[in-house]
Amino acid sequence: MSRVNGTLFRSRDFGTIERFIEPCILLLLSREPTHGYGLMEGLEKHCGEKVDVGDLYRTLRRMEHDGWVNSAWDRKENQRDKRIYTITEEGRAFLKHAVASLKETDELIHHLFRGYQKVYPESNAI
Amino acid sequence: MSRVNGTLFRSRDFGTIERFIEPCILLLLSREPTHGYGLMEGLEKHCGEKVDVGDLYRTLRRMEHDGWVNSAWDRKENQRDKRIYTITEEGRAFLKHAVASLKETDELIHHLFRGYQKVYPESNAI
């Protein structure tokens, strides 16, 4: 627990979406097959803040286990080995589902904004 | 793990926001002090689907511990005892912070939508 400007916070930030990294990964892999480390820059743009590297690699292995991505080693001379991930049809299906779910989430958020605006009209919630 | 229309899902639904119930509770309590059971109908409108009752009561006690709400027993004749929760100034501050965080979350979601629309133009993501 910490206190910022008089407001209490618990260890985790508020407002994050569980496993939001997964559709972000799938979208990036929809553009082109990439390895874990290479995904990071793009992910930071999509997911905001910093991406936990350990979380990223574990997520990729889990997504492979779930059948949403495939991986193959890219072994080249004068270059570190890279595990290249490719999106599967199942992965595209999940991404589509995720986008639909996020639309619902988005509606809930805006419902809250509207309610907040009503109760606290001086704020500019919307 | 389950499979719906060929798409794999893990046990939890995708797209849920961690502790989204908390700003929803605080918004409802901003309107009037209420007891746990009484919050449920309003919460289902705010949080979508069904609200886990056990989660609700545990969350309320945790929020009281954090100083965001106060509680007092309402003991009346011919009526079950109710623990009435009231929002505090700290609670209002957290609600304000939560709304601001959710605006950032909302931007991330829409960033993903725009990216999705680019890669899959036939979808109507936005």
Place this chain on the structure above:
DNA sequence: TGCTCATATATGTAAATATCATATATCATT
């Protein structure tokens, strides 16, 4: 050569949260 930094892929562990089940008790209605 030895040093450091960026690249690259992981695992270990603990804490926070969600989910599902269960317990308990009262009031109103049948």
Place this chain on the structure above:
DNA sequence: AATGATATATGATATTTACATATATGAGCA
């Protein structure tokens, strides 16, 4: 007397996140 709605909780487990650490290679430089 039994059932269902009201009302407040706890127990156990699974899931996810956060933070730390391990390991190894290639590039650039003194």
